[in-house]
Amino acid sequence: MEFVLERYNYWIIIVLMMGGLYIVFEAENMIKKLVGLGIFQTSVLFFYVTLGKTAGGTAPILVETGGHGDDHGDGHAAEAGHGAAAVAHGETHAAPVLHEESDVAHQLETVEAEISEGVTELAPNNVDGHASEAHGAQAHGAQAHGAEPGADPGHVANGADAHGAVSDLPSPEFIATPHAPSQAVADAVYGQSGEPLHMVAGDIIYSNPLPHVLMLTAIVVGVATLSVGLALVVRIREAYGTIEMDEVRAADIAEGEAEGDAA
Amino acid sequence: MTMLADLVIAPTVLAMHAPVLLVIAPLLVGAATVLAPSGRFAWYMAVATSAFCLWMGISLAMEVSQNGVVSYHMGGWAPPRGIEFRIDALNSLAVVIISFMGLMSAIYAQPAVEREIRIEKRPMFYTAYQTCLAGLLGIVLTGDAFNLFVFLEISSIATYVLVALGAGRDRRALTASFNYLILGTIGATFFVIGVGFLYAATGTLNMADMARIMEADSLHHSRVVQAGFGFIVVGLGLKAAMFPLHQWLPPAYAHAPSFVTVFLSSTATKAAFYALARFMFSVFDPTFSFLEPVFLYVLAPLAAIAMLACSFQAVFQTDVRRILAYSSVAQVGYMLLGLATGTAAGLTAGMFHMANHALMKGALFMAVGAAALNASVWKVSHFNGAAARAPLTFTGLAVAGFSLMGVPLTAGFLSKWKLLEATLAEGWWWAAVVIGISSFLALFYVGRIMQAAFFAKAEEGAPEIKEAPFVVLLPLWLLAGLNIVFGLNPSLPLGMAEAGARAVLGVDLNISGGAQ
Numbered sequence: 001m002e003f004v005l006e007r008y009n010y011w012i013i014i015v016l017m018m019g020g021l022y023i024v025f026e027a028e029n030m031i032k033k034l035v036g037l038g039i040f041q042t043s044v045l046f047f048y049v050t051l052g053k054t055a056g057g058t059a060p061i062l063v064e065t066g067g068h069g070d071d072h073g074d075g076h077a078a079e080a081g082h083g084a085a086a087v088a089h090g091e092t093h094a095a096p097v098l099h100e101e102s103d104v105a106h107q108l109e110t111v112e113a114e115i116s117e118g119v120t121e122l123a124p125n126n127v128d129g130h131a132s133e134a135h136g137a138q139a140h141g142a143q144a145h146g147a148e149p150g151a152d153p154g155h156v157a158n159g160a161d162a163h164g165a166v167s168d169l170p171s172p173e174f175i176a177t178p179h180a181p182s183q184a185v186a187d188a189v190y191g192q193s194g195e196p197l198h199m200v201a202g203d204i205i206y207s208n209p210l211p212h213v214l215m216l217t218a219i220v221v222g223v224a225t226l227s228v229g230l231a232l233v234v235r236i237r238e239a240y241g242t243i244e245m246d247e248v249r250a251a252d253i254a255e256g257e258a259e260g261d262a263a
Numbered sequence: 264m265t266m267l268a269d270l271v272i273a274p275t276v277l278a279m280h281a282p283v284l285l286v287i288a289p290l291l292v293g294a295a296t297v298l299a300p301s302g303r304f305a306w307y308m309a310v311a312t313s314a315f316c317l318w319m320g321i322s323l324a325m326e327v328s329q330n331g332v333v334s335y336h337m338g339g340w341a342p343p344r345g346i347e348f349r350i351d352a353l354n355s356l357a358v359v360i361i362s363f364m365g366l367m368s369a370i371y372a373q374p375a376v377e378r379e380i381r382i383e384k385r386p387m388f389y390t391a392y393q394t395c396l397a398g399l400l401g402i403v404l405t406g407d408a409f410n411l412f413v414f415l416e417i418s419s420i421a422t423y424v425l426v427a428l429g430a431g432r433d434r435r436a437l438t439a440s441f442n443y444l445i446l447g448t449i450g451a452t453f454f455v456i457g458v459g460f461l462y463a464a465t466g467t468l469n470m471a472d473m474a475r476i477m478e479a480d481s482l483h484h485s486r487v488v489q490a491g492f493g494f495i496v497v498g499l500g501l502k503a504a505m506f507p508l509h510q511w512l513p514p515a516y517a518h519a520p521s522f523v524t525v526f527l528s529s530t531a532t533k534a535a536f537y538a539l540a541r542f543m544f545s546v547f548d549p550t551f552s553f554l555e556p557v558f559l560y561v562l563a564p565l566a567a568i569a570m571l572a573c574s575f576q577a578v579f580q581t582d583v584r585r586i587l588a589y590s591s592v593a594q595v596g597y598m599l600l601g602l603a604t605g606t607a608a609g610l611t612a613g614m615f616h617m618a619n620h621a622l623m624k625g626a627l628f629m630a631v632g633a634a635a636l637n638a639s640v641w642k643v644s645h646f647n648g649a650a651a652r653a654p655l656t657f658t659g660l661a662v663a664g665f666s667l668m669g670v671p672l673t674a675g676f677l678s679k680w681k682l683l684e685a686t687l688a689e690g691w692w693w694a695a696v697v698i699g700i701s702s703f704l705a706l707f708y709v710g711r712i713m714q715a716a717f718f719a720k721a722e723e724g725a726p727e728i729k730e731a732p733f734v735v736l737l738p739l740w741l742l743a744g745l746n747i748v749f750g751l752n753p754s755l756p757l758g759m760a761e762a763g764a765r766a767v768l769g770v771d772l773n774i775s776g777g778a779q
Contacts, residue, residue: 024449033445040449041448044455047459211462214468218412224416225416225444228423232423232437232444239430239434
């Protein structure tokens with residue numbers, strides 16, 4: 001049973017595929033045929049996306065960590081975006097986050113950032129006196145992009161629960177580790193620092209982007225096919241006065257017989 | 264000969280980029296053709312593009328025959344990451360066939376289009392034709408499985424439009440096109456599912472890389488790969504009109520504008536057939552254990568049924584184009600039978616027959632379309648006594664018809680002979696019987712047309728058939744003549760087909776020794 005349930009995505013694909021094909025063959029109405037065709041093609045999109053998805057993988061974006069906190073305003077913020085699905089799974093998200101100026105000793109800790117309506121609200125979790133540091137981010141103003149309430153709504157993920165980690169450790173190891181973000185797009189936004197950025201791609205699990213890209217192409221192809229199909233239906237309606245396949249077929253047969261008599 | 268070769272080989276700048284130019288030229292010129300001020304000007308552009316493609320195609324084929332595989336890296340990205348156009352001896356044959364038939368049908372197009380397509384639609388008609396040509400050439404050039412799907416759909420969508428434009432003369436073209444669209448899309452989607460399975464198993468989309476990984480990791484025992492093979496064969500089989508997935512073909516050929524029928528019958532199914540051969544022999548290996556029963560118990564019987572059933576259906580059609588369309592499905596059966604042997608000899612026979620079938624079916628549809636230039640004559644009975652009025656047209660038809668039947672001294676005879684040899688080498692005596700019966704049926708259905716044209720008396724008040732203009736006769740006679748030339752000396756197409764089989768299977772053939 002578990003085996004079946006674990007593969008629920010494949011069941012969705014199979015149901016869509018077979019349902020779509022059934023509609024294509026069963027429907028007499030041409031529009032319905034095209035709808036069935038669309039459903040059939042959609043199942044393929046899901047199939048490829050399923051192929052590319054790695055459990056616990058993120059989008060293939062290099063997550064960059066900042067310098068060592070020696071510069072003021074070397075603020076690094078990352079938002080966990082598009083994380084709705086992951087949240088539903090109750091998984092932990094650690095998005096690399098505010099790298100604050102380090103005149104105060106901080107400890108690595110996790111802060112849950114409730115992001116809503118483009119405003120980041122840092123709601124410290126397990127904070128032992130570090131809430132102030134989190135808010136220190138605000139104090140540092142515009143340099144800490146995306147962390148300050150309303151500072152840069154564009155960087156804030158839509159309605160997602162972002163779990164942020166605030167750290168001031170001299171080294172940037174707080175960054176997303178393998179236990180971290182599932183489906184959360186760690187979109188690192190970093191400050192004006194000219195510091196060399198540390199790539200930690202090796203620590204992050206990425207989903208395979210290629211199937212997604214392929215499906216973008218397939219979607220375009222599908223749209224083109226659908227539009228040609230609909231244009232044909234319009235022309236058929238003009239020529240036959242109906243879009244029911246059986247009636248059109250009857251008209252064709254009648255025409256063929258009439259021709260046969262003439263010949 | 265060297266002077267000729269110098270003339271044919273493109274300048275270095277062009278030759279370097281020949282693979283991609285073959286696709287880009289028709290795409291870009293096709294887009295520009297929309298702006299053509301008149302149908303005639305658009306026709307010049309289409310002919311020029313097709314001629315350019317043929318030039319590039321021949322130049323490419325010569326380079327392949329000298330240097331082996333040509334690999335073109337799209338945008339400089341090395342495969343398997345980047346998209347690769349990979350041309351070996353197998354697809355250089357397909358490139359030459361498609362670009363040659365493209366040029367022939369483009370030359371032929373003008374009078375037929377003037378008669379059948381409304382004046383304001385003509386430039387766009389040629390645009391659709393060039394887009395289709397670009398897609399077909401892309402199918403045979405690319406070395407990337409997903410890229411192949413994209414080109415398959417580019418050509419198919421253009422084809423749906425081309426077929427539907429027959430509505431100006433016959434509204435049944437619309438339903439034919441709609442059904443083709445539904446089935447064609449299902450076929451393409453099956454193909455893409457199959458590619459997905461292969462990608463899941465191998466982690467690559469490059470076809471050569473796929474083959475390498477499958478070989479290295481013995482992936483052919485994997486269910487995923489086997490399922491992928493099934494999806495791909497069904498998908499491409501639908502596009503290639505493999506029996507019983509051919510239902511879209513007869514109406515589409517019968518109701519499309521006659522230029523479109525000429526073009527499609529000699530290129531579209533050929534490109535899909537090439538892709539099928541590529542997957543069966545190059546990506547997969549016919550020696551994979553799971554493929555043997557598939558070839559023997561699925562493909563070979565289906566091919567045999569196609570040869571019999573569709574030839575039989577062709578005998579009872581009254582519409583000439585339907586006769587030839589059903590015959591096309593039967594001929595796809597011949598080619599498939601060659602593939603089903605799973606041997607180099609079979610592949611050679613299949614590819615050789617593919618080339619010949621393009622020549623003869625192209626010529627036959629040209630002749631039939633030429634007869635209909637002055638009057639709407641599509642019934643066999645309309646052709647009564649037509650040969651006396653249009654001797655050149657109908658002699659061309661007769662030559663191509665003899666080739667289709669497989670009369671000795673024609674190309675059709677030789678490719679059937681090769682097929683016979685290949686199947687008998689496998690001990691498939693029944694295949695020899697089927698080839699015999701099918702050829703006998705061809706005698707009937709082609710014979711009916713010829714009998715009407717040459718021996719029957721014209722009825723009173725029957726539509727007047729006139730001799731076709733020069734631009735129609737020229738390609739018609741070129742094709743008919745090639746049927747004879749290759750019947751006498753098949754070294755060119757047969758040599759290319761053998762080189763193709765050798766390139767794909769990596770074996771040395773000693774089946775014919777080239778020229779006879």
